[in-house]
Amino acid sequence: MTWYVLRRLAVSLLVLLGISAVVFLMLHLVSDSPGRVVLGQRASPEAVSDFNRAHGFDRPVVVQYVSYLGQLLQGDLGRSYKLNENVGTLLALNAGRSAMVSLAGLVLALLIAVPLGVLQAVRRNSVVDRVATAASYVLYATPSFLVGLLLIAVFSQTIPIFPAEASQSHSPWVVFTDPRAMALPVITLAVTSVAVFAQYQRSAALDQLGQDYIRVARAKGLPERLILTRHLLRNACLPLVMLVGTLVPTLLAGNLIVESLFNYPGLGLLFLNSLQREDYPVLLAYTLIGGVLTVAGNFIADVVVAAADRRIELST
Structure with a gap:
């Protein structure tokens, strides 16, 4: 396991070196x-x-x-000449808020998608499966800004349950301290992710349902709930862990849209404001962070999956 982690770490560092070169050249190519x-x-x-x-x-x-x-x-990370501020300081002031919103959206998406995907697999080709699959395709094809606008129109204008603007608090814990104001941004982030996660979980669960260990468990007379929770979920969730690792930069891009739509002070809104000001040091630092998160997400996912399934380590 140690050698596997070291090999993956070495590859990740080489990729990060390449990302730093690309980001550096971007300013000179502009x-x-x-x-x-x-x-x-x-x-x-x-x-x-x-x-x-x-x-x-x-x-x-x-x-x-x-x-x-x-x-x-x-x-x-350089200096913002437009704001006369260190870029690292600007990012640090906004990173916590963006991270908490992304994490809340990710957790909500997984809490919905994992049981939904397993349910679809268990009831394959049923009405529930067909409806959920159709809904997933529709949500996947719907841009996140349109999802946000629809949520605002329904739950802020037609049925005034939630405010149309996110909380303006600078606390990274605003998701917990003001959940009503943060409900629509978090749901917007979660909706499109649910569509991807649920179908991915369905495919993985279908693959595991055909394995011998599931047949043996059923032959022993174990309750179906126990088979699904203790045996199926562990193996069916491993591919989803890999998917979550690769979707980390997608959450960063989603934040850009959601924070702009709901006027939430985070990294995404900072990026858009910097784009309007042509503040290139901030833009390049944001791009670098996206690359680092991509590499880090893949590295962590590889290690977690390898720790859960030693066959992956032996095959590399």
Whole structure:
């Protein structure tokens, strides 16, 4: 198990190195002069030249990249010249709120999708299975912003149960301290994920229902509820763990839409505001975080699945 983890860690570090190179080159590909990007098109050539010289952008690209890597290793993500603020500080102020909303949406999606997928598998081709499958396809094809708008129209305008705007609290625990204001953003995040998770869980459960250990358990006369909870779920949920790991950046993208729609102060709203200001250091840091989360999610999923099923470790 130790060697497996070390191999996966080495691969993850190489991928992260590649991501850092891509993110670094993005600023240089946007314009021939980073100073021009930061200062704007109206800046004089002298001001652009002084800016590039002061921040080391006049040095060779390789030297700049090595310096950039050194900054990343020290936790320095650069500086927002538009807001005159350290990018790491800006992200840290908003990361907790976004993380809690994403986690709440993910947990809600799994609580609905896992039992629904197993139910569909057990009652394959029944009315319940067909209706749930059709609903999943519809939800999967529906953009998250449209889901949010429909929820606002129904539960905020037609039936005024929840507010249309999310809580403006800067506490990362606002999901628990003000659940009514955060209900619609969390549900919006969960809805599209349920569609994917439920169908994935259904396929995995169907595959496990045909295995010999399920037949043996039924032949022994074990109750169906016990077979499903103690035997089926453990193996049927392993593929779902892998899927959740790969969908971590999707949650980050979903936050961008949901936070904008519900005016929730988090990383997604920060990204959109930075996009309007053309604040490239913040945009690139957000992109880097998305890449890191993708690699980290896959690494954690690989380790968890390997720990639960040693056959995966032996086959690699």
